[in-house]
Amino acid sequence: MRYSTTHKEQTRQKLLESSGALAKRGGFNATGVAGLMKAIGLTGGAFYNHFPSKDDLFTEVVRRELSLSPMAQQPMNRQRLERCLDHYLSLAHVHNPEGGCAIPALGAEIAQAPLPVREEAEHWLRTLQQAWADTLEDPDLAWALLSQCVGALVIARMLANPSSQQEVLKASREFLAGALHESP
Known part of the structure; x- marks a missing residue:
């Protein structure tokens, strides 16, 4: 039975969305096709109707996840950036990797992925950095702020005790507030 182009695209989008959440929760490589x-x-078996390979899916997951980041959207003003940073460095974000940023959740896997995946990640990281730089x-x-945010979230997720997690997040928010206050 043939499916319509619309059905195939809807299935592809569901696969991308679901794969992104699964990857951010447990790792992309840990989940088989x-x-x-x-x-x-x-x-x-239906997978190959949508993607030639799992690496191609990973490239698309990275594109989708990073392109949807509210922190990379223009226009970005200082107040909005500060609100985004507060939300990013929160216990809610620490405890919800599947609904949060893909960078801390998938960064190590992206670093070891084939070149197309890393190029896609670089494109979106540069887009994010440029929005903040502007x-x-x-x-x-x-x-520096981008690196601090990602590192703080990774470290907070590594810790077992919520009060230790909160300590890392609070220290990072205070550090960022100071850096933002000192900048022009």
């Missing part, structure tokens, strides 16, 4: 397809109610009028500060 059969598991990715089962999550949307299809068999593993707002802050300082490209180096934008990279």
Whole structure:
């Protein structure tokens, strides 16, 4: 039975969305094609109707996840950036990796992925950095803030005790507030 182009695109989008959430929760490489397809109610064999390979799916997951980041959207003003940073560095974000930023959740896997995946990630990271650099009028500060945010979230997720997690997040928010206050 042939499906319409619309049905095929809807299935592809469901697969991307589901794969992004699964990858951010448990790692992309840890979930096989059969598991990715089962999550949307299809068999593993149907996967290749949508993507030539799992690496191609990973490239698309990275594109989708990073392109949807509210922190990379223009226009970005200082107040909005500060609100985004507060939300990013929150216990809610620490405890909800599947609904949050893909960078801390998938960064290590992206670093080991084939070149197309890393190029896609670089494109969106540069887009994010440029949005922040335009707002802050300082490209180096934008990279430093981005790195601080991702690192703080990774470290907070590594810790077992919520009060330790909160301590890391609070210290990072205070550090960022100071850096933002000192910048032009």
